[in-house]
Amino acid sequence: MxxxxxxxxxxxxxxxxxxxxxxxxxxxxxxxxxxxxxxxxxxxxxxxxxxxxxxxxxxxxxxxxxxxxxxxxxxxxRTKAYARAVAQLTDAGLTYPCICRRADIEAAAGAPQEGVPQFGPDGRIYPGTCRARVFPESQDHAIRLNMAKAVEGLTELSFVEKGALFAGAHRLDAARLVETIGDIILVRKGMAASYHLAVVVDDAEQGITQVTRGADLWEATQIHVLLQRLLGLSTPDYHHHDLIxxxxxxxxxxxxxxxxxxxxxxxxxxxxxxxxxxxxxx
The missing domain is CATH 3.40.50.620 (HUPs)
Structure with a gap:
C-alpha cells in the first residue's frame, strides 16, 4: 500500500x-x-x-x-459525497435534526456540575435538546449524530498514533464518547458538512494512510475513528505533531x-x- x-x-x-x-x-x-x-x-x-x-x-x-x-x-x-455519508448514517437511524442556536445550547447547559464534562473536542457538549423534537423538515436545521445510538454494540475501536507526543495504540471507550463528546454536528446550517464528517470522507477518498496534523486535533481523533467505523471506512494511522x-x-x-x-x-x-x-x- x-x-x-x-x-x-x-x-x-x-x-x-x-x-x-x-x-x-x-x-x-x-x-x-x-x-x-x-x-x-x-x-x-x-x-x-x-x-x-x-x-x-x-x-x-x-x-x-x-x-x-x-x-x-x-x-x-464534494457536497454529493458528504450528502451520501449523511444519508448512510440517517438510514441507520443515527442522526436527528437540530434547530438550536449557540445561545440556546448555552442556556440549556445550565450551571456546571462538579465532575461533569462541559466541553469536548466539538465544543460545548450538546445537552440533547432536539433529540426527541419533531418539527417541519423545511425548517432550517443542523444534523447531529446520536452518540448513544452510534456506539451501541461497537467494540475494538482503536487507532495507532505514530507521533512522539502520543505514540502507541489507543483504544476508544464507548461510554467516554457519550459523556465527554456527545451528539456532534454532522451538517451545520448553511453548510454541506461539518469538519469532522468532511475530513473523514475526504481522507478515505484520497487513500490517506497517515493523517499528519497538529496536537490541537488530538482529541478530535476519537470522533473521526468512530465515524470511519460507522461509514465502513478504514482507519489510517495518525501523527499529531507539536505546535508552533x-x-x-x-x-x-x-x-x-x-x-x-x-x-x-x-x-x-x-x-x-x-x-x-x-x-x-x-
Missing part, C-alpha cells in the same frame, strides 16, 4: 509558521516512506473562504519547495499576520530561513 499523507489548510487567512511546520513535516514523512504528499483545500465554509487566500496557499507552499499531485481536492466540490507557539506560549492563529509566511517573504527571508525558524532541517 502506498504511503499517503496530506496537508489540508482552509483558505480563510494567510498561512503562518505553524502551517509551514505542519506541511513540511507531512512532506518529510512522505519522502521518508517513499510515498505521496497531497494537498487538500478545506473550503467547506464558503462564507469565510476566499480565492485570494487559496492562491496564496499554493504560492507559499511552492515557495517552501513543496510539490503535490494536481488537481487538488477542494471540499466545496508565540513568545507567550499561545499557538499561532491565522489572524497573527506578523508570523504569516508571506510577511517573512516580503521581509526578505528565504525558504531555508523559514524552515530553520520552525526547527526543521532544510
Amino acid at each position: 502506498t504511503f499517503r499523507t496530506r496537508f489540508a489548510p482552509s483558505p480563510t487567512g494567510p498561512l503562518h509558521l505553524g502551517h509551514a511546520y505542519s506541511a513540511l513535516i507531512a512532506a518529510q514523512e512522505a519522502r521518508a516512506h517513499g510515498g505521496e504528499f497531497l494537498l487538500r483545500i478545506e473550503d467547506i465554509d464558503q462564507s469565510r473562504s476566499r480565492t485570494h487566500w487559496e492562491d496564496q496557499i499554493y504560492d507559499d507552499l511552492a515557495w517552501l519547495g513543496l510539490s503535490w499531485p494536481r488537481p487538488v481536492m477542494r471540499q466545496s466540490e 507557539r508565540d513568545d507567550a506560549g499561545k499557538r499561532l492563529a491565522k489572524r497573527d499576520d506578523a508570523r504569516a509566511i508571506a510577511t517573512y517573504r516580503a521581509d526578505g527571508a528565504t525558504p531555508e530561513d523559514v524552515i530553520e525558524m520552525v526547527g526543521l532541517t532544510p
Whole structure:
C-alpha cells in the first residue's frame, strides 16, 4: 500500500509558521516512506473562504519547495459525497435534526456540575435538546449524530498514533464518547458538512494512510475513528505533531499576520530561513 499523507489548510487567512511546520513535516514523512504528499483545500465554509487566500496557499507552499499531485481536492466540490455519508448514517437511524442556536445550547447547559464534562473536542457538549423534537423538515436545521445510538454494540475501536507526543495504540471507550463528546454536528446550517464528517470522507477518498496534523486535533481523533467505523471506512494511522507557539506560549492563529509566511517573504527571508525558524532541517 502506498504511503499517503496530506496537508489540508482552509483558505480563510494567510498561512503562518505553524502551517509551514505542519506541511513540511507531512512532506518529510512522505519522502521518508517513499510515498505521496497531497494537498487538500478545506473550503467547506464558503462564507469565510476566499480565492485570494487559496492562491496564496499554493504560492507559499511552492515557495517552501513543496510539490503535490494536481488537481487538488477542494471540499466545496464534494457536497454529493458528504450528502451520501449523511444519508448512510440517517438510514441507520443515527442522526436527528437540530434547530438550536449557540445561545440556546448555552442556556440549556445550565450551571456546571462538579465532575461533569462541559466541553469536548466539538465544543460545548450538546445537552440533547432536539433529540426527541419533531418539527417541519423545511425548517432550517443542523444534523447531529446520536452518540448513544452510534456506539451501541461497537467494540475494538482503536487507532495507532505514530507521533512522539502520543505514540502507541489507543483504544476508544464507548461510554467516554457519550459523556465527554456527545451528539456532534454532522451538517451545520448553511453548510454541506461539518469538519469532522468532511475530513473523514475526504481522507478515505484520497487513500490517506497517515493523517499528519497538529496536537490541537488530538482529541478530535476519537470522533473521526468512530465515524470511519460507522461509514465502513478504514482507519489510517495518525501523527499529531507539536505546535508552533508565540513568545507567550499561545499557538499561532491565522489572524497573527506578523508570523504569516508571506510577511517573512516580503521581509526578505528565504525558504531555508523559514524552515530553520520552525526547527526543521532544510
